[in-house]
Amino acid sequence: MPAAFFGHGTPMNALDQNRYTQAWRAFGAAIPRPRAILVISAHWYMNATAVTAMSRPKTIQDFYVFPQ
Numbered sequence: 001m002p003a004a005f006f007g008h009g010t011p012m013n014a015l016d017q018n019r020y021t022q023a024w025r026a027f028g029a030a031i032p033r034p035r036a037i038l039v040i041s042a043h044w045y046m047n048a049t050a051v052t053a054m055s056r057p058k059t060i061q062d063f064y065v066f067p068q
Helices: 019-030
Strands: none
Touching: none
């Protein structure tokens, strides 16, 4: 499996259709379905290391001012 870095940018990329989203859609269609996905986030400011290990973790919102 290839390793891929997803710099999420604006969360609107999950809803928009543009060159960026089309390129990731094509990438996803070109590789086998993964058995697991590892996500690493640097969005926490704390003096500790933490691991979330569950099948359906809750979404943590760190962006605001979305269109209706």
